[in-house]
Amino acid sequence: MSREHPPEPLDFFIWTVEDVGSWLEEINLGSYRQIFKENGVNGEYLESMSVFTTEQILHFIRRHHMKWGDFITLCKELRRIKVACLKGEQRVRRPWWAPSCLSVVFVKAAKRNRQSRVVSLKLES
Numbered sequence: 001m002s003r004e005h006p007p008e009p010l011d012f013f014i015w016t017v018e019d020v021g022s023w024l025e026e027i028n029l030g031s032y033r034q035i036f037k038e039n040g041v042n043g044e045y046l047e048s049m050s051v052f053t054t055e056q057i058l059h060f061i062r063r064h065h066m067k068w069g070d071f072i073t074l075c076k077e078l079r080r081i082k083v084a085c086l087k088g089e090q091r092v093r094r095p096w097w098a099p100s101c102l103s104v105v106f107v108k109a110a111k112r113n114r115q116s117r118v119v120s121l122k123l124e125s
Contacts, residue, residue, distance in 0.1 A: 012081055015043030027077045035064050046078060 015023070020041055021033040041064075052060065061071050 012043045012078070013047040015046070017042050019043065020046065023077075027073065029070055029074060032064060032066065032070070039063060049075070049078065050082075 012019075012023070017037050017040060020036055020043065021030075024030050024033050024036065049057075049060070057071075060066075061068070066074075
């Protein structure tokens with residue numbers, strides 16, 4: 001992700017490792033940026049955390065040398081993004097890397113993708 005363009009919150013499931021690092025800075029967990037990068041934590045991985053077992057959570061915390069409070073902050077911030085998605089509070093934007101002539105295509109695809117994710121988020125709740 002380009003430094004001029006912060007990651008789109010509701011598209012966190014397609015964030016790159018660099019996007020995750022930028023987001024960690026935004027939520028005051030920037031001290032974990034390097035270790036997340038070294039472990040390849042991207043948006044798809046963050047999304048999968050919602051179905052982690054207790055053992056997987058403990059493994060994640062140990063591997064990333066996280067404090068419990070920081071892990072809880074991370075989870076709360078991910079939940080905030082999901083709730084915003086359910087409420088439709090974020091607008092869909094063209095990805096920074098996509099040519100402007102394809103804006104309409106990307107926005108339509110993002111809306112369809114988000115609708116399917118909203119259904120899965122409702123099932124998780």
